[in-house]
Amino acid sequence: MSLKLYNSMSREIEEFKPVKEGHVGMYVCGPTVYGPPHLGHAKSYITFDILAKFLRISGYNVRYVQNITDVGHLTDDADEGEDKIERQARIDMVHPWEIVDKWTRQYMLDMERLGIAHPSFYVRASQHIPEQIHAIKELIDAGHAYEINGSVYYSVESFPEYGKLSGNKLEEQKDGVRISVNTDKKHPGDFALWKKAEPEHILKWDSPWSKGYPGWHIECSVMANKYLGINFDIHGGGLENKFPHHECEIAQSEAIHKVPFCNYWVHNNMITVDGIKMGKSLGNFITCEDLLSRHSKQAIRAFLLSTHYSSPSNYTEEAIEGMATGVARLDHLNRRAHEIAAQGKEEGSGDKNLLEICEKADKDINDCMNNNLDTPGSIAILYSCTSEVNKLFDGGQIGKKGAVAVISLLEKWADGLLGILPAYEEESYGVDLEPIMSLVLDIRSEMKKNKNYAVADKIRDELHKAGILVEDTKDGARWRKA
RNA sequence: GGCGGCAUAGCCAAGUGGUAAGGCGAUGGUCUGCAAAAUCAUUAUUCAACGGUUCGACUCCGUUUGCCGCCUCCA
Known part of the structure; x- marks a missing residue:
């Protein structure tokens, strides 16, 4: 039996066949580093960590690339909002790179504590500005993008397949919630490839169009294609990014390269808290740090993995405790x-x-x-x-x-x-506990023989308080870390 | 309004046309001086509701109801 994967593009479970025999290229949308990693990140990255590990167990040579978005991800719709990182920097009154550095480190730390292996390597949007500018040029030359007032937009109408991943159709979205406040755009669905920076904007680069910064979607197209090729195997990410982010990636890459961007789209589902979507505005945000302070990584992983990646995980404290x-x-x-x-x-x-x-x-x-x-x-x-x-x-x-x-x-x-097995190695206490415990349990055993249960029980209780669990079995007493 | 998905016990959750996995919890045994751990037994005649296809449906199709996500930043 070989791997079968649900492909969001075909909406069917398909047999997995790599582009190149024995090798798998996988790109996963990473975090925008402007705030604390939360349970949602954990679900997503555990999913793809396990996919990568399982592919390796199955004998594949896997290149797993994950991006760190450190520029260009806007807070608002219609490409009119602020850069999320710049905004956080303003609030904290620090340089944007300080925000990026702080939360990137926190992200890596939390992922490691959750037993999530590093991808083959991380790639950063800010370190691929020339590549992004180059891709934008190609899109303009091919007639898929246009410049207005120093900003460049992708013309969704120039790519007839726009919407093939999400099932959204351009016409039907016109009456939707989207409100176009950006009059520069030819079509309300057009999205920014390059944004001209306002004077106070700190993160900006020279380009043929303006001093500015790249749009959010272009980084993934460019970096995925650069490191995995113009047609690669697996693209992963959270369900909420299916539209517009992943749709835009497809539009950008396929318009330039004329081949399918990737062969399998894998989307993990979301986290709800007591049945309600987890979100900052709702105040029910569970950070990894908070969770790790109360539960073992094994329990957290078991909780996340006991729900299929494609189904929503409903977080309740009881659920994790049960795990x-x-x-x-x-x-x-x-x-x-x-x-x-x-x-x-x-x-x-x-x-x-x-x-x-x-x-x-x-x-x-x-x-x-x-x-x-x-x-x-x-x-x-x-x-x-x-x-x-x-x-x-x-x-x-x-x-x-x-x-x-x-x-x-x-x-x-x-x-x-799965990473749900607690480590077996004996805890290091600086001294070898084995002979000490052996002595204590010997003495206690003598007491039990003499029916001195009060003291024997006291020893057991006190050891338990000290973090050592004593279990009496047929073959004598046994101890372990509580 | 458009797009996508989900509904299985007290709770979490598999089930991909052949007669409801597993875990947590609970109850009662075994073991034990008592605990703990382990173990045994019990815990859904039924899968949101109603139709249809089929020898046979939790599974496929349709309708209804409820919930979730996306369409605006989110993993």
Whole structure:
């Protein structure tokens, strides 16, 4: 079975076939760095992180490019608003690059804390001004763009396929909500490629038309084509960018290069909070930083991945807490497997059975992922597999061979791909806790033998407060980080 | 008004024409000195409603209702 992906362009699930055998080029719209990363960013970038990782697991050589928008993204409609970064800079009374630097660092930090790997590389709009100017020239020469008063606009009427991604038709939008206040435009749907800067505007560059700055959409066309070619494999992004942003990217690139911009469009759905759209104006904005201060990255990821990327995730505190419980089960399983691998016998009579379970789970998860990245299905398999394996562990007939199979399964999928497995390494306390705990638990065991339960329980309670969980099992006491 | 999508248990959520995965929660057992963990059992005769196609529909088609997103900055 090979990868099938839902293509927003065809609106069908399609078999994935790369442009170049064995290689995948993927471009994902990154953040505009003017404010804190939030749960919505997390959903989007976890989705594409997992897509990239799964493609690599499947044997592809993946080049994953993500942009950082650090100029040109306007606050308002009709290309009349302020640059979002300039606006934030004015509010904070700092240079725009300070805003860019601050939030880029925060973004990278949060992504890393969420276990999202770096793309192959990031590209920045501000570092591709000459390329963007060049593309705008080409569009003007080809009759797809026109200059008025130092600004350049793309003529949507010059590109008959405009609207093919979103299904929007130019005629039908005329009566819509869009209000054209920009009288320079020939058609209200025309969008800016280059904007002449107002005198107070700080971020501006020389161009053939004016001292100004590029429109928001052109950066993605230019950078995607520069690093991935004029026809590449996968373009990802949030659903809300389908129109107009992605539509504009297509119009720009295809008007210049005359070949399909990309072959597969993948859009992740949105986050709602208690059923309502998450938005700054609604005051229900969940930042990554806030979330990470209250939940483990594994619980956050499990929450996001338990909903399919193409469905909206509804954030509730209970939902994430529930995920933390589920994730703890995987952690326990992993620890038991490590214990058996470290201390158990070489082989056990249950190993064969266990190996079969692991093999089946491995195949089933792979099938799920091939099926349009079915992460909820993959998680379900890991959980049901956990129950089966626990039963076998309880039976005591498992040796190292079996335990290692469980560990590899967890490492490959729960950790490597999904990132929902808590780290196994013992916490470093500066001193080796193992002999100390061994001593404490020995003494406590003596007390229990003498039925001195009050003190034994006190030790357990106090250790728990100190962050160490003691569990009494048939084979004696066991401890781990709470 | 136009475009796109969604509706499955108390909650989250798979289900891609063959008879409802999984998780959380809850209840009751096993184990335990008690906890914890693990484990077993129970928890949707039914998939928003109504029609249609089919031997067979949660799945395909139509209608209705409700919700969400985009069309204006958002991942």
